[in-house]
Amino acid sequence: MANKLISEMRLPKSIANIFAARNITTAKDALSLTELELMKLLDVELSEVRSALALVSEIVCPPFQTALLLMEQRAATEHLGGHLPTRLKGLDAALCGGVPFGVVTELVGPAGTGKTQFCLKLSLLAALPAHYGGLDGGVIYIDVESTFTSRRMIEMGASSFPEIFHSKGMAQEMAGRILVLQPTSLSEFTESLEKIKVSLLQNQVKLLVIDSMEALVPGVHEQRAPGQHPLSWHISLITSLAEFSRIPIVVTNQVRPQSHDESCLYPFQVQKMDRILKDRTRYYSHIVAVLGFHWAHAVTIRLVLEAKSGQRFMNVEKSPTSPPLAFSFTINPSGISLLTDDGTEMVVPETCNLSSR
Amino acid sequence: MEVSKLPISATQRGKLISAGYTSLSSICSASSSDISRGTQTAWDMLQEEQESLARITTSCADLDNILGGGIGCREVTEIGGVPGIGKTQLGIQLAVNVQIPVEFGGLGGKAIYIDTEGSFMVERALQIAEACVEDMLEYNRFLRNDCQVKTQPKDILENIFYFRICSYTEQSAVINYLDKFVSEHKDVKVVIIDSIAFHFRHGFVDLALRTRVLSGIALKLMNLAKKFSLAVVLLNQVTTKYTEGSFQLCLALAMNVMHTLTSHLIFDQHQLHIQLLAEGSGIPHQEVKGSK
Numbered sequence: 298m299a300n301k302l303i304s305e306m307r308l309p310k311s312i313a314n315i316f317a318a319r320n321i322t323t324a325k326d327a328l329s330l331t332e333l334e335l336m337k338l339l340d341v342e343l344s345e346v347r348s349a350l351a352l353v354s355e356i357v358c359p360p361f362q363t364a365l366l367l368m369e370q371r372a373a374t375e376h377l378g379g380h381l382p383t384r385l386k387g388l389d390a391a392l393c394g395g396v397p398f399g400v401v402t403e404l405v406g407p408a409g410t411g412k413t414q415f416c417l418k419l420s421l422l423a424a425l426p427a428h429y430g431g432l433d434g435g436v437i438y439i440d441v442e443s444t445f446t447s448r449r450m451i452e453m454g455a456s457s458f459p460e461i462f463h464s465k466g467m468a469q470e471m472a473g474r475i476l477v478l479q480p481t482s483l484s485e486f487t488e489s490l491e492k493i494k495v496s497l498l499q500n501q502v503k504l505l506v507i508d509s510m511e512a513l514v515p516g517v518h519e520q521r522a523p524g525q526h527p528l529s530w531h532i533s534l535i536t537s538l539a540e541f542s543r544i545p546i547v548v549t550n551q552v553r554p555q556s557h558d559e560s561c562l563y564p565f566q567v568q569k570m571d572r573i574l575k576d577r578t579r580y581y582s583h584i585v586a587v588l589g590f591h592w593a594h595a596v597t598i599r600l601v602l603e604a605k606s607g608q609r610f611m612n613v614e615k616s617p618t619s620p621p622l623a624f625s626f627t628i629n630p631s632g633i634s635l636l637t638d639d640g641t642e643m644v645v646p647e648t649c650n651l652s653s654r
Numbered sequence: 655m656e657v658s659k660l661p662i663s664a665t666q667r668g669k670l671i672s673a674g675y676t677s678l679s680s681i682c683s684a685s686s687s688d689i690s691r692g693t694q695t696a697w698d699m700l701q702e703e704q705e706s707l708a709r710i711t712t713s714c715a716d717l718d719n720i721l722g723g724g725i726g727c728r729e730v731t732e733i734g735g736v737p738g739i740g741k742t743q744l745g746i747q748l749a750v751n752v753q754i755p756v757e758f759g760g761l762g763g764k765a766i767y768i769d770t771e772g773s774f775m776v777e778r779a780l781q782i783a784e785a786c787v788e789d790m791l792e793y794n795r796f797l798r799n800d801c802q803v804k805t806q807p808k809d810i811l812e813n814i815f816y817f818r819i820c821s822y823t824e825q826s827a828v829i830n831y832l833d834k835f836v837s838e839h840k841d842v843k844v845v846i847i848d849s850i851a852f853h854f855r856h857g858f859v860d861l862a863l864r865t866r867v868l869s870g871i872a873l874k875l876m877n878l879a880k881k882f883s884l885a886v887v888l889l890n891q892v893t894t895k896y897t898e899g900s901f902q903l904c905l906a907l908a909m910n911v912m913h914t915l916t917s918h919l920i921f922d923q924h925q926l927h928i929q930l931l932a933e934g935s936g937i938p939h940q941e942v943k944g945s946k
Contacts, residue, residue, distance in 0.1 A: 328826040329863065331870045333661055340664045354830030359818060361835075364767070365811035368776040378777075393777040400772060533856055537820060540772045591855070593737035594891040597773050615738030617746075617775040 300325055306356050312349050315339050324357040376432055381423055381504065381545050384430075384457075385626075387638035388611070391619035392598065396545045401536055401595060404549045406602030410609060411628050412549040413444045415602070416506045418632035419547055421454050423504035424474040429461060434503030436475045437493055439486065441512040445477050457631035483513050483531075490534065497542040504545055505538070511551045511588060532595045548596070550588060613640070703728075708761055710752050710844060710885055712744065727761075727843065727885045730876055732850075734890040741889045742773045745846045748887055749814050750782045752844040755805065758790055763843025763884075764813040766835070768828055770852045774816065783810035815839070822853040822867075829871050836882050843884050845875070850888040 300323045303316050319338055321327050327335065327350065336346045362370075371379045380394035389395050396402050396419065404412045420438055425431025438445060454471060455462040462468045478493075480486040496502055507513075539546040593599070599615035611633075613622045622640030626633050656677055657670050670676075694702075709724035718724050725731050725748060735741050749767050754760025767774060784807045815835075819825045836842050850871075858864040879886045 324827065325821075325823040328823045328830075329858075329867060331866045334866070336661070336663055342663055342666075343661055350830055351834065354827040355834060357824060357827035358831040359820075359824060359828070361766075361815045361817050363812045364774075364776055364779050364814040364816055365808055367816060368780065368811060371776065393775075397775070530856055533853075536772060540818075540820070590737060590891065590893055594849070594852075595771065596737070597771075597775075599738060617742055617773060617778045618781070 301357060303327060303353065306353060308349055308352055312339075312341065312345060315341060316349070324353050327353055328357070375543070376427070379543070381419065381432060382430060383419065384422065385624075385633065385635050387622075387624050387635050387640050388613070390638075391613050391622050391640060392616060393618045396547065397598070398545050399540050399543045400597035401539055401546045401548060402598040402600070403596040404547065404600050404602060405552060405614075406549075407552050407604070410602040410604055411626070411633055412602055413508055414449075414628055415633055416508055416547060416549060417445070417450045418453055420475050420504060420506055421450055421457075421471065421632075423545075424471050425458065425461070429458060432503040434474070435496075435501050436504045436506065437497075437502050438475055438477045439489070439505070439507045440477050440479050441486070441507070441509045443479060444508060445479075447472055450475070452630055453632045456629075480513070486513050487531070487534075490538070494538065497538060497544065502542070502544060504547070507535075507546070507548045509551065510548050510592075532592060536595055550592075611635075708843070708883070710748055710761060711754070711759075713747055713751060725844070725885045725887060728879050728883045730872070730879055730886045730888065732888045732890055734892055736892055742775075742848060743778070745848050745887065745889055746774065746779050746782055748844055748885075749846055750779065750786050750810055752885075753805070753810050753813055754786065754790070758793060761843045762841075764815065764839060764841050766815045766817070766832070766842055766845045768817045768819060768825075768845070768847045770819045770825060770847070770849050772818065773848060776811070779811060779814065780807060783807040786810065815842070819853070822858070825853055826867065826871065829874055832878055833874075833881075836878065836884070840882075842882070844887060845878065845884060846887045846889070847875075848889045850890055852891065 302322055303324060303326075304313060304322070306313075306324075308316070316322075316327065316339065321330075321335075321338075330338070332343065332346050332350065335350070336343050339346065375398060377394055379398040380389075380392070380396065381398070382389050382395035383392075404415055406412050416438070420436040422430075423432045423434060423436050425433070427433040451462070451468055451472060454468065461471070478489050480489055493502070497505070535546060535548070593615075596615070597617065598613075601612040601614045603610050603612070609626050609628070611624045611626050613619050613624075620642055622642060624640045625636045627636060657667060657675055660667070660678070662670075708727040709718075709722070710727070711718055711724040712721070733741055733744060745767070749765035752761050752763045752765050754762070756762045787805055787807055787810070790805065817828050819828055832845065836845075851868075854864055854868060875886045875888075878884070
């Protein structure tokens with residue numbers, strides 16, 4: 298909509314001509330200037346600029362929907378109201394039915410906590426035929442760290458859905474639906490994203506997994522130039538891909554230890570800093586997700602996987618539908634399974650330990 | 655003031671100057687002065703404020719206390735915080751709470767929700783709406799009130815107008831269009847913009863222009879709040895700023911919009927830390943995040 302031509306908007310002829318003469322051809326050109334600047338550029342009255350902008354805005358503005366309509370539409374057209382069930386009862390309940398379509402879900406955790414396992418399982422679930430509760434569609438798996446193993450995935454499938462995977466040819470068909478891309482650099486990744494965009498929008502793909510966003514952009518957490526975030530273009534692309542193709546996007550992210558001198562505080566908290574610094578032991582134990590706030594704002598659901606004293610925990614740290622919950626889980630041949638379906642609610646400081654530069 | 659600085663188009667300016675009017679005073683003396691038109695005495699303003707003192711409850715008593723009873727109509731409120739702290743939750747909550755009928759002490763209005771990030775969840779809105787209806791029923795039982803709860807959770811959802819915005823052009827457009835939209839839907843009492851800065855943080859090359867466009871938007875919202883006496887709530891992301899050898903949190907593009915705000919909330923990690931007109935006070939975090 299943003300690039301709609303002003304000449305097609307049926308403005309009064311006189312003003313439309315002035316816009317054209319000043320080379321303001323699209324709505325984007327007109328709306329990225331302030332009213333006064335436009336007035337200066339077009340040399341017309343402020344009131345005329347206002348009325349012209351009002352017309353342009355009305356046409357460019359996307360139509361509204363009521364929340365009720367939105368809900369009914371989703372319930373009618375999408376599988377399970379727009380969710381991919383994870384088959385983990387407690388987690389599904391917390392997320393209102395599973396990994397939601399149309400938003401970015403992030404898995405954060407140190408190496409070896411089961412991020413890739415979870416991704417493999419989700420890919421498998423999305424590829425399953427509809428009558429087994431899957432999405433019956435293709436999966437694009439962007440494997441940056443080369444950790445994807447088909448063998449493990451087939452093993453998961455065979456132990457959790459033996460009836461499908463032991464019938465002839467099915468394993469091949471399931472695995473055939475999962476497309477693995479192994480880009481080696483950010484530019485290559487961007488290129489492949491652009492390419493799959495078309496097939497994404499044609500609704501053949503039901504899940505997009507990016508296994509390790511961080512590996513794509515090494516050095517992001519180093520000192521950066523002010524102004525533009527190096528990832529901001531990709532963040533915007535990924536969120537809009539999720540939105541327009543209405544598929545779930547699952548992204549993994551690594552962690553790094555937080556060192557004390559780069560802690561993040563609001564200006565009004567600085568006096569509290571000294572107190573915190575005395576409490577070193579607690580302070581050093583913090584682990585933060587990489588990629589920073591800008592990225593963290595863009596993900597809708599963030600699951601943190603961690604291992605503590607021999608037990609694995611999955612924390613729902615950011616979710617619009619659930620309070621912060623922690624589930625203990627194990628990894629077994631069929632993938633990930635929760636030890637209990639009831640999550641324990643976490644106390645606040647623990648849940649919000651994501652901080653970064 | 656010089657004519658050359660007035661907000662009029664170049665041709666008109668040329669005509670004025672060629673006719674010999676170079677300063678504002680020379681024009682004023684020529685025509686009847688209407689400078690005093692559109693002003694109001696402070697007393698009148700107080701009267702008006704008392705009459706239309708409508709506030710939207712946040713469902714959190716402590717937060718309401720700090721805000722003087724809730725998010726005020728005719729005001730622009732900015733709410734910022736780290737990811738996952740509950741900004742969107744508060745936004746959805748306000749969109750539901752604005753619809754509490756007048757009999758129950760609410761506004762009985764409708765809500766506009768402008769979503770720039772895609773983080774609005776209908777499921778969550780339904781949950782909050784259900785809880786809100788339950789609360790009203792309980793209130794009835796508690797007071798042995800006779801007024802019926804006619805509102806259904808579905809009605810509440812129907813009164814939330816949802817705009818999904820995908821670029822800053824669309825954001826400017828929707829804010830321009832709001833004026834017309836609200837005059838067609840008079841009972842809209844709150845406009846929530848879920849992340850005012852999101853699209854402006856990328857895609858703009860000319861940063862000075864970005865600042866000007868953003869302040870233009872902020873002014874328009876301010877006018878909208880005054881004109882239709884509705885509440886405007888801006889949710890904002892935080893970013894980090896390197897000052898004096900350490901990284902500090904600040905609101906994204908804060909400098910641009912901050913000047914036009916009436917109140918200003920920042921959610922902190924360990925406690926809710928609220929800055930309201932430069933006054934700080936802390937309340938527990940759970941109060942808001944708890945599933946009302």
